[in-house]
Amino acid sequence: MSLPIAANAQAIPGALPDSITALARGEWPAYAGTYAAARYSPLGQIDRGNAGDLRVVWRWKSPDNAIKDGNPSVGPTRANESTPVMVGGTLYTSTTLSQVAAIDASTGETKWVFDPKVYENGLGIPANDGWLHRGIAYWRSGDDERVVILTAFAHMIALDARTGKPVPTFGRDGRVDLTQGLRRQVERDYYTMSSPPVIVRDVIVVGSSVMDWWRHRPSPPGDVRGFDVRTGRQLWTFNTVPQEKEPGVETWEKESWKEAGNANVWAPMSADEELGYVYLPVSTPTNDYYGGHRPGDGLYGDSLVCLEATTGKKIWHYQLVRHGLWDYDTPAAPNLIDITVGERRIKAVAQVTKQAFVYVFDRLTGQPVWPIEDRPVPSSSVPGESAAKTQPFPTRPAPIDMQGLSEEDVIDLTPELRREALDIVARYDHGPLYTPPSQRGTIQVPGPAGSASWSGAAIDPETGMLYVGTYRLPFVVSVRKPRSGEASYDFIGEFRYLPGPRGLPLLKPPFGSLVAID
Numbered sequence: 001m002s003l004p005i006a007a008n009a010q011a012i013p014g015a016l017p018d019s020i021t022a023l024a025r026g027e028w029p030a031y032a033g034t035y036a037a038a039r040y041s042p043l044g045q046i047d048r049g050n051a052g053d054l055r056v057v058w059r060w061k062s063p064d065n066a067i068k069d070g071n072p073s074v075g076p077t078r079a080n081e082s083t084p085v086m087v088g089g090t091l092y093t094s095t096t097l098s099q100v101a102a103i104d105a106s107t108g109e110t111k112w113v114f115d116p117k118v119y120e121n122g123l124g125i126p127a128n129d130g131w132l133h134r135g136i137a138y139w140r141s142g143d144d145e146r147v148v149i150l151t152a153f154a155h156m157i158a159l160d161a162r163t164g165k166p167v168p169t170f171g172r173d174g175r176v177d178l179t180q181g182l183r184r185q186v187e188r189d190y191y192t193m194s195s196p197p198v199i200v201r202d203v204i205v206v207g208s209s210v211m212d213w214w215r216h217r218p219s220p221p222g223d224v225r226g227f228d229v230r231t232g233r234q235l236w237t238f239n240t241v242p243q244e245k246e247p248g249v250e251t252w253e254k255e256s257w258k259e260a261g262n263a264n265v266w267a268p269m270s271a272d273e274e275l276g277y278v279y280l281p282v283s284t285p286t287n288d289y290y291g292g293h294r295p296g297d298g299l300y301g302d303s304l305v306c307l308e309a310t311t312g313k314k315i316w317h318y319q320l321v322r323h324g325l326w327d328y329d330t331p332a333a334p335n336l337i338d339i340t341v342g343e344r345r346i347k348a349v350a351q352v353t354k355q356a357f358v359y360v361f362d363r364l365t366g367q368p369v370w371p372i373e374d375r376p377v378p379s380s381s382v383p384g385e386s387a388a389k390t391q392p393f394p395t396r397p398a399p400i401d402m403q404g405l406s407e408e409d410v411i412d413l414t415p416e417l418r419r420e421a422l423d424i425v426a427r428y429d430h431g432p433l434y435t436p437p438s439q440r441g442t443i444q445v446p447g448p449a450g451s452a453s454w455s456g457a458a459i460d461p462e463t464g465m466l467y468v469g470t471y472r473l474p475f476v477v478s479v480r481k482p483r484s485g486e487a488s489y490d491f492i493g494e495f496r497y498l499p500g501p502r503g504l505p506l507l508k509p510p511f512g513s514l515v516a517i518d
Contacts, residue, residue, distance in 0.1 A: 028086040031135045031196045032456070035271035037333035039458035058108030064095045067119065074119045078132035085138045087145075092161065094133040094196075098151040102164060112164030116175075118152050126152040126192040127211040134268070134454075135196040137204070139229055146170075146229070148204060150193035154178040156206065158232065171232030178206065178225075181234045183243070184261070186210075186220045195268045195454075198278055200309035202229045205278045207265030212288055212327070214262065215487035219286035222264025226312050236312030240264065240282055240300050247314075248299035256294040262286040263301040267454050268333040272347070272363060277315060279349055279363070280305040281330035288327040288448075289437045289493025290479050292384035297322040304330060304351050304359065306366060316366030320351070320359060322388035325380070325436050326477070327448035327495070328354045332456030335466065336363060352457045352468050354450030355433060356401040357394050358517065370396040377434035382479055384490050387436045400515045401451040401470040402507070404432035405443050409507055411500050420501035428476055428498075437477040437493060445507070447475030448495055466517040474498045474506050 022029045024042055032039045046054070068074050077096040084093035084103070090111065091103040098118045102111040125131060137148045138161065145161035156178055158170035166174020178193070179186050190211035197206045204227040210220045226235045240263040242248035249257050263285045271278040285294060285301040302321035307314055321328050334351040349363035360369040372392045380387040402409065410421035429435065430443040437444075449471055457468035476498045479491040486492070500506035 022087070026086075027088070028084070029138055030085060030198075031083050031137070031268055032270070032333060035198050035200065035273060036336040036459075037268070037270040037456065038335060038337070038461060039456075040460055060103055060108045060110070062095050063099055063101065063110075063113050063115070064097045067097060067115075071119060074131070075125050076130065078130060081132050081134050083135050085136065087138055087140075087161075090161075092136055092138060092147050094136050094149055096131045096133055098133055098149065098153075100136060100147060100149050100157075100159060100164065102147075102161070114157075114159055114164045114166075116149075116151050116155065116157060118155075121153055121188075123153060123189040127190050128192065128209055128266075129194065132194055134194055137196045137199050139199045139202075141202070148197060148199065148229070150178070150195075150197060150206060152192050152194070153188050154191050154193055154208070156197075156204070156227065156232065158229075169231065176227065176232040176234075178208070181225065181237070182221055182223060183237070183239065184218060184221050190214070191220055195266060198269045198271045199229055200271045200273055200278055201276050203227065203235060203309045204229050205269060205271070205307075205309060207267075207269060207280070209266035210262050210264040212262070213493060214286045215482065215489060215492055217293075217488045218259040219261025221261045222283065224265055224280055224307070224312075226309065235310075238280075238305075238307055238312045238314065240305075241285065242299060251297040251299045252294060253296040256296065260285050260294050260298070263298075266329070267331050268456070270333040270336055270349075271309065272336055275347075275364065276309050277363070278307050278309045279334045279336075280307065281332060281334060281351065283329035284321070284324035284327055287489055287493055289325055289477055289495070290382065290385065290489060290491040291323050291325055292382070292386070292491065293489050294323075295386050297388060298324070302328060302330060304334060304349070304361070306363065318359070318361060318366055318368075320353060320357070320392065321355070322391060323386070325385075325387060326355070326434070326444060328450075331450055331453050335457050335459045337459050337461055337464075337466075339369075339464065341369060350457070350459075350466060352400070352452035354446055354448070354452060356399045356403050356446050356451035356470065358397050358400060358457075358466070358468070359394055360397075368394075370394065378431055378436060380436040381429075381438050382436070382491060385436065387434075391434050397517050400468060400517070401513065402445060402472060404435065405430040405445045405474065409445075411504055411506060411508055413504075417501055417504065421506055424498070424500065424506060437479050439479060441476045441478035443498060444475050444477045444495075446471070447473045447497070448477070449473050449475070464518060468515050468517070470513045470515060472507055472511050472513075
């Protein structure tokens, strides 16, 4: 469906915040095409008239297959979620086991493979989603071409793009241990990487995937760091939970900043290479569904943050969810696009979210392009919890999916099925968007898997359209008292998908959508 933002808002034809020269040559030099995260190609050889005639000309077999066959202890791996980059006729891709491969794009033949052997460190399966990886970053200066990967167990490795061998002058023999240089020691099995970094003005900007649902204090920090692309030297750190005397520390009441963590950037980032700015989609602080131990709004959790890439200096931020209790992590790289609103040209950034909003800002200043209203939201029934009284609601564009739950939303294929669905709903609390988790269990729509998720959105700069896929999956989110020794918090959160009657979905269709926004 089409959700008009404004009749007088239109994209500047052909405009992208990054050069599209490489894209015009048929290359794909970054995870989403460019660091603008547009996922857009100007090529026209394949169109609606001939797409149905496409045929497979080669298939590439991941080197992970042989490793798993010979090492049953590796355990299960996820599906291949990596998006390759393509430069000079070579595809560079990561695998679920953090291997890197160079592939001839014309023939599918493997040119080289680098195996960091992350599965041999005795730590088992990585935190959160286990064995998965989503891509690498490519960098070139003159004749120096490098591929940079952040591995599942938190090493950053720089490889010679031509040979696949570690760059000896980078870190120690080509690698940097990312568990070092943080403000607090972390355990490697709770601190992982799955998304590629961005490299802006010779600085590698690195996020992390920290163990969700952490149950003990202190929590692993989710700080973002910058490293010299040539040497691997750490240049700066941005504390996603502000520390003493830093701006934003006042949003952590009762000095809860001292032990709080997470608020990490596990999703891909985007960057404006001309401005030298990088845009961080920050996730929820510890613990996802209970915040009694961290009273206050909790900056920079669940925020979009703009940093200067060379220094780590914060340029601006906007908190999308205050005092997060829903695992509404900012889930995807924000999209950069230049637009015209009325007579005003704006370098904009659009952020899709799990809670089915699209927030649009001036990417230089962080000012909302259209008003964002503070609206009252439900309070929490959990002892010790202080849910935020209001949350920010964009006035434009309209939500991309259903938000909250009412009895009118359940499946109604037959009267009997509707009654059974209502019986399921009656077992739990439910209400509008931002109804907090409860001890009884709250039906959360959109759920923690999101409406939008890590796949993010795509931008067509020639038409000004944003395209985003959505999921409609209701979850039950609850909190309970921990058992002895289970946690150091008063409550811990749990969640599960909530099916409908007789194996059918609980909610009316559509169960997923492709949404286009003007």
